[in-house]
Amino acid sequence: MRFEKQGNIYQLSASLKLPIGIDKAWEFLSDPANLKIITPDYMGFNILSGAGEKMYAGQIISYQVSPLLGLKLNWVTEITQVEQPYYFIDEQRFGPYSLWHHKHFLKEIDNGVEMTDIVHYKLPVAIIGNMLHPFMVKPKLQEIFEYRSKQLHSMFGYYPE
Secondary structure: OEEEEEOOEEEEEEEEEEOOOHHHHHHHHOOHHHHHOOOOHHHOOEEEEOOOOOOOOOOEEEEEEOOOOOOOEEEEEEEEEEEOOOEEEEEEEEOOOOEEEEEEEEEEEOOEEEEEEEEEEEOOOHHHHHHHHHHHHHHHHHHHHHHHHHHHHHHHOOOOO
């Protein structure tokens, strides 16, 4: 997992290899309801609306999450682009970030699939947000993506390196 910063925009990049075919990976990842499975329980992740069907461009999904101190936050994302089975992009329309643009890529590799996430995000109240980033936001995002990786490995196995 890698974090970079340009101005007030952060970028998180994470990759994961799984010993499954691209179609199986797509089937799991393109179902918004499965996001709950790969999100830590303490986050109190709950889909409020928009997840009743397979992913499509223009789909609006509303969630409730509790990332810190049990405070419930509403988060609304739009699936802006879908190219089955290779990638999709979700963007925050309302929520805790000033900007959240998340690209999900799937690539066939020998004996499996490589999943790559690239997230560009900006924190609200730039000066305070940037001060809190190394102590609160970055560790929380690392924890969430590491949990996701463990859950996916548990479900689908480890890629033989």
